[in-house]
Amino acid sequence: MWNSGQQQRLMQERMILAQYFPTLAWYNPVVRGSTYVEGVLTTNGGGRYQVRIMLPAQYPNDCPDMLVMQPALLWDAGGRPMVTASAENHTLEAIGGHTRICHYNPRFWTPQNTIYLVALKGRIWLEAYEAHRRSGRPLDDFLPHMGS
Amino acid sequence: MTRVFVYQEQLDALRQRWRPGDPELSVDALGMAMDDGDVFHIYLQPPRAHFAGEPCRARVTLSGTPVAAPAGDDAPRVAVAVSPDGGVSGLVSGPAGPVEAQVQVVPVSAQLYTRSKGLLETDALAGRSVAIVGLGSGGSTIAVALAQSGIGRMVLVDRDRLEAGNVARHACGIGDLGRRKTTAVADLVHGKNPALDVVTADVDILQNPDALENAVRGTDLLIAATDSDRSRFVLNQLALDQRLPAIFGRVLTRACGGDVLRVRPFEGPCLACVYTEQFLAQRPREFSRRSEAREDAPAYVADDDLDATVQVGLASDIAPISTMMVKLALVELSRGTSGGLESLDQDLVADFYVWANRREGVYASWPQMGYEFTKPAVLRWYGANLSRNDACVSCGVAPAGADNIFANREAMA
Ligand SMILES: [Zn+2]
Numbered sequence: 001m002w003n004s005g006q007q008q009r010l011m012q013e014r015m016i017l018a019q020y021f022p023t024l025a026w027y028n029p030v031v032r033g034s035t036y037v038e039g040v041l042t043t044n045g046g047g048r049y050q051v052r053i054m055l056p057a058q059y060p061n062d063c064p065d066m067l068v069m070q071p072a073l074l075w076d077a078g079g080r081p082m083v084t085a086s087a088e089n090h091t092l093e094a095i096g097g098h099t100r101i102c103h104y105n106p107r108f109w110t111p112q113n114t115i116y117l118v119a120l121k122g123r124i125w126l127e128a129y130e131a132h133r134r135s136g137r138p139l140d141d142f143l144p145h146m147g148s
Numbered sequence: 149m150t151r152v153f154v155y156q157e158q159l160d161a162l163r164q165r166w167r168p169g170d171p172e173l174s175v176d177a178l179g180m181a182m183d184d185g186d187v188f189h190i191y192l193q194p195p196r197a198h199f200a201g202e203p204c205r206a207r208v209t210l211s212g213t214p215v216a217a218p219a220g221d222d223a224p225r226v227a228v229a230v231s232p233d234g235g236v237s238g239l240v241s242g243p244a245g246p247v248e249a250q251v252q253v254v255p256v257s258a259q260l261y262t263r264s265k266g267l268l269e270t271d272a273l274a275g276r277s278v279a280i281v282g283l284g285s286g287g288s289t290i291a292v293a294l295a296q297s298g299i300g301r302m303v304l305v306d307r308d309r310l311e312a313g314n315v316a317r318h319a320c321g322i323g324d325l326g327r328r329k330t331t332a333v334a335d336l337v338h339g340k341n342p343a344l345d346v347v348t349a350d351v352d353i354l355q356n357p358d359a360l361e362n363a364v365r366g367t368d369l370l371i372a373a374t375d376s377d378r379s380r381f382v383l384n385q386l387a388l389d390q391r392l393p394a395i396f397g398r399v400l401t402r403a404c405g406g407d408v409l410r411v412r413p414f415e416g417p418c419l420a421c422v423y424t425e426q427f428l429a430q431r432p433r434e435f436s437r438r439s440e441a442r443e444d445a446p447a448y449v450a451d452d453d454l455d456a457t458v459q460v461g462l463a464s465d466i467a468p469i470s471t472m473m474v475k476l477a478l479v480e481l482s483r484g485t486s487g488g489l490e491s492l493d494q495d496l497v498a499d500f501y502v503w504a505n506r507r508e509g510v511y512a513s514w515p516q517m518g519y520e521f522t523k524p525a526v527l528r529w530y531g532a533n534l535s536r537n538d539a540c541v542s543c544g545v546a547p548a549g550a551d552n553i554f555a556n557r558e559a560m561a
Contacts, residue, residue, distance in 0.1 A: 003357075003361075003389065004389075005385065005388070005389055009541070032357070056354065057354070057355065057356075057357050058353075058354050058357055058378075058382045058385075060541065061378060061381035061382040061384070061385050062354050062378050062381075062382065063378065106378065107377065107428075108377075108425050108428050108429055109377075109378060110377075110381065110420065110423065110424060110425050110428065111381050111385070111420050111541050111542055112420065112424065112425065112541050113425075
């Protein structure tokens, strides 16, 4: 069970997320350390990606992980699976075979950041991913300020 | 003259085994010889604190008669006799036969601290307790200093073991390599204050929030001496949740300086009011080991870049930060007591303090120290007047209006 402060926080986050990311749903919402938010994000180009944001037991003081669940694995423009940590791609080591987006540098994570902001960064990353696939240029070129 | 030390508390325990009418009671003990046999410490029970020396056989006798010279092949090297009226005598076997030694009884732990009376009312602090989370170079030295101040109870929290790379800056030495930092530091502080009630908790604070909360609950003050900013935010939240005053300290990259924050929950700023994302980027913290930097940096950071962030400061770079944390802790613990720290309390009005070790890194533009007092200079403390951020996500007022999904689990399916 999340403690009372975390409960307050998650209720606020739920309101904000429902407004800006209505496609993201909550799972295991009351179990501390097991809660995740999952749903489909759609890019401007019409690409559909199911993403999962997993909240650690010490959220919001600890940094959540974000995975791409569907497609289960993303491939870069060179045909390589995006399963390793890469500065160019803003990815971290895959979890359970799923591409893991580096949305915030865990070093500079603060509790001011929200699930909404993580989802927003995920959304931007997906746009950059598609631009990278189209152009072959490093994904990083489209994400000047992310994860650094 | 050869000196022999025995411990009052252990003698007291031995006396309780002495039945009236028995002519004497004699027990084998562990002797530790030091300084080429000039000094011996005699243990009737396994030592609880750090000890040194070469082991030898010893015997302690409760008897009405003075100590007899040890004789025979299995004679102990040290023989101590204690008379019913408390008189002590001792003999130590040397190359030229037994010689008389000066026996000194180490007083019961409470008496060890009588000398600091007047400076700090140690009786008052005996009722106070502190939780120290993070027992690296900073936390371990803070633990020793607070034990020496005569507090009554200490909770030690860490998840790591002492490795060769830590020892140069740690309060513990190579004799503790491989040990849990909690138990190694517990032994260390017992050696400074045997009366201290020490509780250890081997907890990963990011993974085991419940264990952390239980360990810290009921203490009077939290010392946050962990080495990642995320763990600091976790401890900040804990301090707020438990209404526990907390002292945070950090060493900056390349140990060019550091900062200290006092959190009085909901009275002054909390860590999240001060440590914003921009603040952390401007004042990056230090990593003392590559593995630590590796754990905290995105995995794709190259090893070369990683090395640049790992710059081991000397113990003397960390000591000023630890000392300031101890001062702030003692002021906090002495409040409401006749602790004698009133003037320091008046001086330490700021909640946030900045220290510069060298004109490097974020302090590169500072002027040389010289003889002036009107400009910022290294090796001085600067208090900053920071206030609470009303919109702080950790200590601000929560906006109302959200549905309480936790009151109705069905609603969250
Ligand atoms: Zn705050």
